[in-house]
Amino acid sequence: MKDNRPVAFDPPTAYNTSMQTVEPISISMDSRRPLLEVAPDDLAAWLRERGQAPLRTRQLQRWIFDGRAVSFDQMSDLPKRLRDELAASFRLLGSDIARHLVSSDGTHKLLLRLRDGQVVECVLLREADRRTVCISTQVGCGMGCVFCASGIGGVVRNLTGGEILEQMLHARRLLPLDERLTHLVVMGMGEPLANFDALLEALAIASSPRGLGIGARHITVSTVGLPNRMRQFADLGKQYHLAVSLHAPNDELRNRIVPTNDKTGLAAILDAADYFQTKTGRQVTYEYVLLRDLNDLPPHAGELTKLLRGRQAHVNLIPFNDVEGLPYRRLTQQALEDFVAILRSGGVSAKVRKRKGADIDAACGQLRRAALTASELISVQGV
Numbered sequence: 001m002k003d004n005r006p007v008a009f010d011p012p013t014a015y016n017t018s019m020q021t022v023e024p025i026s027i028s029m030d031s032r033r034p035l036l037e038v039a040p041d042d043l044a045a046w047l048r049e050r051g052q053a054p055l056r057t058r059q060l061q062r063w064i065f066d067g068r069a070v071s072f073d074q075m076s077d078l079p080k081r082l083r084d085e086l087a088a089s090f091r092l093l094g095s096d097i098a099r100h101l102v103s104s105d106g107t108h109k110l111l112l113r114l115r116d117g118q119v120v121e122c123v124l125l126r127e128a129d130r131r132t133v134c135i136s137t138q139v140g141c142g143m144g145c146v147f148c149a150s151g152i153g154g155v156v157r158n159l160t161g162g163e164i165l166e167q168m169l170h171a172r173r174l175l176p177l178d179e180r181l182t183h184l185v186v187m188g189m190g191e192p193l194a195n196f197d198a199l200l201e202a203l204a205i206a207s208s209p210r211g212l213g214i215g216a217r218h219i220t221v222s223t224v225g226l227p228n229r230m231r232q233f234a235d236l237g238k239q240y241h242l243a244v245s246l247h248a249p250n251d252e253l254r255n256r257i258v259p260t261n262d263k264t265g266l267a268a269i270l271d272a273a274d275y276f277q278t279k280t281g282r283q284v285t286y287e288y289v290l291l292r293d294l295n296d297l298p299p300h301a302g303e304l305t306k307l308l309r310g311r312q313a314h315v316n317l318i319p320f321n322d323v324e325g326l327p328y329r330r331l332t333q334q335a336l337e338d339f340v341a342i343l344r345s346g347g348v349s350a351k352v353r354k355r356k357g358a359d360i361d362a363a364c365g366q367l368r369r370a371a372l373t374a375s376e377l378i379s380v381q382g383v
């Protein structure tokens, strides 16, 4: 494969743009807890026991979130003995990079290996002055949307708050020092609202000035539509943005594409989305993956228009990204243009999501899936 690396990048890890090689996985026997898994109070107590002043916590945070430290030894304003003690008790990060792919459009995709050998994906997108990281919240996904690679093997486990945050740290380390992450989208593997507490823990640190300082308004959580959780999310009083994966304008069709719809139903999801909008004052985005001849026809666009007209909603249309082994196809350019035109002429705001990182399997769950089909990784599935 041609190496199209953008020259501006000088990341610390080796690139690997070939889809052929998958490194064998070594399951870590390291029993030290990753620092981000340690509750702030526990860390404060640990420092206190060693006679350290409370300001040490802030110093550590600075190194992790501003200083991009990769080892305790780099933390030059901490006493050497403390650095040694920290290294004996904790690991700075629990995950490491199993694969790193770079697309010709500058999109980076990381396959991260977690402590138990499981792998998750995160993506760094660069566009104008935006630096967006797309993160996962679960290993696999339990929602079973028929077209999605993440759900094919079901959900293996939830990620911890620390594992969710570490994806952002790995992605940020790919940026030059004078750049920072400006946007966060929770649109990787998994259903974020099904891992609610860990998600909120990670978002709180991501949006804190003491953490990554990504403005809450620049953080988007995408959900399959879990009404109770959507309401709880609204009640947080935060400025986070909510995107709802609709994919069909009626229950009959949505039940076929999004199996969880059978129990929830569109009406309850739209009610919860309306609640979110009223409560937070923030417009809800509806995502709609277009699958050829299944949900991409003019009557579908008409029905969707009726459903969303008067809701001040915005629709993000996503042409299906091919997933090997699945029978769905991308829609034609003409069908896409017609679909958009129908929505817009009905007064519904709609945009087509730009395709990024197509040459590196950047769509959710695809890289992990490609990796899992390699025998080295199959052996650790379910560890």
Ligand code: SAH
Binding pocket: 143, 145, 147, 148, 149, 186, 187, 188, 189, 190, 191, 192, 222, 223, 224, 225, 243, 244, 245, 287, 288, 289, 318, 319, 320, 321, 322, 323, 363, 364
């Ligand atoms: N569970 C969350 C996050 C999933 S990923 C949710 O359902 O919203 C974010 C978006 O990518 C979802 O809208 C999802 O339906 C979409 N997606 C998944 N696989 C895709 C594919 N192969 N092509 C295009 N979009 C896909």
